[in-house]
Amino acid sequence: MTKPSRRPDAAPPEDTTAVRAREALSRKWSYLLSSVVVVALSREELDAELGAQLDALCAALHSEPFDPAPFEEVGERLVALGYVNEPGLKRTVDVLGKGLLALEEFRSSDQHTVRVVGGIGALTCGFTAARARAILDQQESMQRSLLKAAHDAQRDQRQSEAKFEGIASSSTNGVLIVGLDGRLAWGNESIGVIIGRPPEPGTRLVELIAPTSIVVFREMMETVLSERGEFEREPMQLVRGDGEFAKVTLTASLLRDDEGQASHVLVMADDDTELALLQGELRRQSLHDVLTGLPNRQFFTTHLETVLRRADPEFGVTVLHLDLDAFGLVCNSLGARVGEHLLQHVARRLRAVMSHEKSMVARFDGDEFGIVVENTARTPDVATTMANINADLGEPTYVDGHGLAVSVSAGVVHRPPADVDPVELLRTADLALRQAKRDRRGQWELFHASEDATGRRDAALAVVMPGAWEQGDIGVVYQPVRDLATGGLAGVEALLHWDLSDRCAVLADESGLILPMGEWLIRIATGQAQWWRQRGELDQQFGVRLTHHQSTDADLVSRVSKVLEETAMPAARLTLSMPVGVLGVAVAADNLGTLADMGVRIALDDFGLGPRDLAWLSALPVVSVLVPEDLVRRQDPRSAALVPAVHELGVNLCVDGIESAEQEKWWTEVGADLATGAHYGSPLDAGAFLRKIS
Amino acid sequence: MAETQNWVPLGIDTNVPSMARVYDYILGGAHNFAADRQVGGQIEKLVPGLPSVARLNRRFLGRAVNFLMDQGIRQFLDIGSGIPTVANVHEVAQERDPAARVVYVDKDPVAVAHSQLLLADNENAAIVQADMREPEVVLSSPEVARLLRLDEPVGLLMLLMMHWVPDEDGPEKLVAHYRDALPAGSFLVMTHVAKDQIDDSVDEAAAVVNRSRSADQMHMRDHARVSALFDGFSLVEPGLVGCGEWRPDGPGDFADEASMNMFLYAGVGRKD
Numbered sequence: 001m002t003k004p005s006r007r008p009d010a011a012p013p014e015d016t017t018a019v020r021a022r023e024a025l026s027r028k029w030s031y032l033l034s035s036v037v038v039v040a041l042s043r044e045e046l047d048a049e050l051g052a053q054l055d056a057l058c059a060a061l062h063s064e065p066f067d068p069a070p071f072e073e074v075g076e077r078l079v080a081l082g083y084v085n086e087p088g089l090k091r092t093v094d095v096l097g098k099g100l101l102a103l104e105e106f107r108s109s110d111q112h113t114v115r116v117v118g119g120i121g122a123l124t125c126g127f128t129a130a131r132a133r134a135i136l137d138q139q140e141s142m143q144r145s146l147l148k149a150a151h152d153a154q155r156d157q158r159q160s161e162a163k164f165e166g167i168a169s170s171s172t173n174g175v176l177i178v179g180l181d182g183r184l185a186w187g188n189e190s191i192g193v194i195i196g197r198p199p200e201p202g203t204r205l206v207e208l209i210a211p212t213s214i215v216v217f218r219e220m221m222e223t224v225l226s227e228r229g230e231f232e233r234e235p236m237q238l239v240r241g242d243g244e245f246a247k248v249t250l251t252a253s254l255l256r257d258d259e260g261q262a263s264h265v266l267v268m269a270d271d272d273t274e275l276a277l278l279q280g281e282l283r284r285q286s287l288h289d290v291l292t293g294l295p296n297r298q299f300f301t302t303h304l305e306t307v308l309r310r311a312d313p314e315f316g317v318t319v320l321h322l323d324l325d326a327f328g329l330v331c332n333s334l335g336a337r338v339g340e341h342l343l344q345h346v347a348r349r350l351r352a353v354m355s356h357e358k359s360m361v362a363r364f365d366g367d368e369f370g371i372v373v374e375n376t377a378r379t380p381d382v383a384t385t386m387a388n389i390n391a392d393l394g395e396p397t398y399v400d401g402h403g404l405a406v407s408v409s410a411g412v413v414h415r416p417p418a419d420v421d422p423v424e425l426l427r428t429a430d431l432a433l434r435q436a437k438r439d440r441r442g443q444w445e446l447f448h449a450s451e452d453a454t455g456r457r458d459a460a461l462a463v464v465m466p467g468a469w470e471q472g473d474i475g476v477v478y479q480p481v482r483d484l485a486t487g488g489l490a491g492v493e494a495l496l497h498w499d500l501s502d503r504c505a506v507l508a509d510e511s512g513l514i515l516p517m518g519e520w521l522i523r524i525a526t527g528q529a530q531w532w533r534q535r536g537e538l539d540q541q542f543g544v545r546l547t548h549h550q551s552t553d554a555d556l557v558s559r560v561s562k563v564l565e566e567t568a569m570p571a572a573r574l575t576l577s578m579p580v581g582v583l584g585v586a587v588a589a590d591n592l593g594t595l596a597d598m599g600v601r602i603a604l605d606d607f608g609l610g611p612r613d614l615a616w617l618s619a620l621p622v623v624s625v626l627v628p629e630d631l632v633r634r635q636d637p638r639s640a641a642l643v644p645a646v647h648e649l650g651v652n653l654c655v656d657g658i659e660s661a662e663q664e665k666w667w668t669e670v671g672a673d674l675a676t677g678a679h680y681g682s683p684l685d686a687g688a689f690l691r692k693i694s
Numbered sequence: 695m696a697e698t699q700n701w702v703p704l705g706i707d708t709n710v711p712s713m714a715r716v717y718d719y720i721l722g723g724a725h726n727f728a729a730d731r732q733v734g735g736q737i738e739k740l741v742p743g744l745p746s747v748a749r750l751n752r753r754f755l756g757r758a759v760n761f762l763m764d765q766g767i768r769q770f771l772d773i774g775s776g777i778p779t780v781a782n783v784h785e786v787a788q789e790r791d792p793a794a795r796v797v798y799v800d801k802d803p804v805a806v807a808h809s810q811l812l813l814a815d816n817e818n819a820a821i822v823q824a825d826m827r828e829p830e831v832v833l834s835s836p837e838v839a840r841l842l843r844l845d846e847p848v849g850l851l852m853l854l855m856m857h858w859v860p861d862e863d864g865p866e867k868l869v870a871h872y873r874d875a876l877p878a879g880s881f882l883v884m885t886h887v888a889k890d891q892i893d894d895s896v897d898e899a900a901a902v903v904n905r906s907r908s909a910d911q912m913h914m915r916d917h918a919r920v921s922a923l924f925d926g927f928s929l930v931e932p933g934l935v936g937c938g939e940w941r942p943d944g945p946g947d948f949a950d951e952a953s954m955n956m957f958l959y960a961g962v963g964r965k966d
Contacts, residue, residue: 034946038721038749040781043944082780083722138724145808153803
């Protein structure tokens with residue numbers, strides 16, 4: 001209920017006698033009202049409020065022509081004060097009806113009598129209308145509350161039912177719900193395994209008990225039914241379908257309905273046979289990771305299936321696929337043992353951080369973990385959860401004297417549909433993780449469906465790629481490198497080609513296939529170069545681009561030297577280019593240096609986008625740089641400034657991806673040296689290429 | 695049950711009167727259903743002054759919260775808060791200090807839902823659905839953990855509440871359980887139907903409640919028994935008195951009929 005404020009248009013009269021008379025009247029009104037209403041105002045506040053109302057009424061009575069609207073408004077405002085019901089109205093009418101006319105300022109004319117009567121009528125109308133609205137509002141808000149309460153109760157009930165069923169169905173213990181008449185109402189799968197046949201509803205429980213255990217059983221049930229104990233627990237034997245007996249421990253407890261009346265007996269059967277105990281242990285081991293004690297991927301996947309089914313549709317589940325950042329670095333520098341301790345530490349912390357949620361933390365392989373959260377109204381959002389995890393892991397832990405603080409990156413799938421395949425779901429989370437890890441650490445990424453469409457296609461292509469390569473569907477094509485100043489041929493570039501995708505090298509790089517395939521590309525290209533040279537058909541500089549993966553390959557140098565040896569290609573006729581972004585990795589820079597020492601000419605790919613790009617040119621023996629397509633298109637004056645800067649370091653500049661004569665002209669004018677691209681025709685196979693250029 | 699719409703699950707039977715909603719009706723509100731109004735109407739006929747009792751209780755609540763604010767209390771645990779009406783604890787307290795924190799407790803699911811809707815935008819007030827006879831549930835609730843610091847004095851409010859607790863549930867022990875969870879300097883604010891101050895009509899009114907299908911049954915207590923509930927608390931002036939007599943501040947704080955002022959015992963005690 002809001003507190004109406006003083007009305008600015010209702011200034012009190014100048015005359016002090018009149019002021020006092022009004023004050024006396026409003027205080028009387030306040031006094032009489034306060035003993036029948038429930039309002040949020042203190043006495044002083046109510047006095048002040050009614051004083052203002054009275055001023056408004058008096059102003060209305062004085063106004064020409066008379067307008068009863070302020071009276072109606074005062075009636076409405078009374079309702080807004082709180083619970084001011086009919087007794088409040090009655091007292092108001094009494095006190096104002098007499099009091100207004102008794103005020104000196106209205107005694108002078110009969111006209112005021114008429115106005116007061118009309119005004120009080122208007123006040124009553126205003127009050128009644130507002131009161132009716134207030135009642136409707138309150139009733140409506142009650143209905144809303146009732147709906148909400150019903151909704152909440154149903155959800156709680158659904159959750160607890162689902163929870164019970166989830167626990168009972170997946171329990172390795174036998175679970176039986178037995179009516180008070182001793183007949184079976186429901187049994188889970190495990191009890192069927194114990195007694196060797198599925199339990200038939202309606203069967204008398206006593207029929208399942210071995211003769212030797214009948215007495216103990218009856219005593220147990222009597223104790224439970226007479227409510228002498230919370231639950232009873234006794235070892236006994238059950239009759240198996242095959243005539244054998246199963247050793248079990250039965251636990252019985254009373255179930256009550258909502259009114260607290262006994263309704264059923266819950267009977268749990270622990271399978272005590274040694275086989276069962278052994279199986280239990282094996283099952284535990286096969287479902288848990290030995291190092292951390294966490295559930296393993298298999299267990300996690302099964303669990304996922306269950307929680308997807310039982311999750312509250314309103315909140316759903318969230319799946320996080322976590323990967324430790326720089327775990328390899330820890331192992332390489334500090335040893336595998338420290339790495340193992342670190343994994344155990346992370347497992348403990350993840351469990352602790354997630355302990356407030358209904359969740360499972362599992363260890364996948366290596367340094368990867370999975371978490372599934374069954375969300376509730378109180379579950380924090382993904383960003384908060386990830387921040388909590390990284391804040392916790394960011395506290396250094398001491399492993400063998402090394403203070404280690406780690407961060408994790410995550411792929412997150414939030415609220416997947418309940419019918420999604422768990423394996424598919426994990427694949428999706430993994431995809432999102434790769435996305436997050438691409439070049440950042442301690443990051444997380446929500447899975448986006450559109451990314452998946454490309455990702456899925458790529459993944460499918462990556463799967464069939466080795467077969468396609470073996471079948472000869474992946475080939476080598478050639479494109480010219482032009483000298484911009486003369487328009488002459490300055491070199492030949494060899495590329496992978498696959499009809500199914502123009503991202504052949506990218507896909508092979510992601511799957512790792514690039515290592516053998518890239519070596520093969522160099523071999524084919526240098527072989528072709530030698531063939532042309534020996535026949536006198538073409539003697540040119542041959543270029544091949546290395547991917548990230550190839551550049552950081554520890555065997556790169558030996559692969560290249562082996563190929564050069566086999567084909568007898570002069571090292572100086574081969575140009576290999578590396579993406580400039582990979583140079584931060586020590587292995588790549590080492591590779592580059594060694595290849596240059598061997599005489600291979602080195603170019604840097606994707607050049608010009610990074611702040612350190614130029615610095616590499618003075619540090620490493622680079623001959624040429626390639627400016628990527630988007631810079632080529634942009635024709636930015638700043639790119640133009642790159643040319644003299646590169647030239648100053650004795651390096652030439654190749655524009656990679658010229659598409660038009662106009663682009664060619666612009667880059668020629670700013671001083672670029674070489675160019676490749678669609679403008680010079682699409683890449684061709686060896687025969688066609690040779691025919692075209694000669 | 696037959697007349698209840700079938701989507702209303704067990705525990706939310708609108709044909710069963712709820713004391714929270716009957717109280718709202720007697721106070722003059724419309725947050726109630728036919729069954730509540732029927733019981734309320736019957737009681738009002740037997741005790742015509744009852745609306746003023748409800749009103750005086752509400753006025754006392756406002757005075758007591760203001761008194762506690764004067765004593766430096768900034769966190770409140772209001773047990774049996776019912777349907778939020780006019781001048782609720784958080785409104786009175788936060789009017790004076792917006793940082794004041796309030797946790798309400800009620801077991802009635804509709805009152806709880808109503809409070810949740812009302813408090814949705816108030817980060818310093820929340821409601822716990824719990825039976826006050828399970829203090830552990832109340833005290834370990836996430837709402838209490840979030841809003842109350844139990845190492846700082848708390849204002850514990852039990853208005854028109856303890857007479858719903860039968861002797862066999864140990865009302866003294868129950869209050870003591872809450873008391874022990876709170877530090878010295880905390881306050882207990884209580885109103886309780888005064889058995890020794892009222893005439894037979896009230897017995898009949900209590901019988902109306904007890905005959906209705908409501909789960910709540912009324913247990914009136916005399917001055918000595920209500921005083922005993924303040925065990926471990928020192929009553930502040932003027933002690934345990936008629937609701938209208940506890941530090942009245944103006945005409946609305948007491949009723950014209952003297953008997954109504956004495957209908958409830960009211961007291962505020964400070965934990966030693």
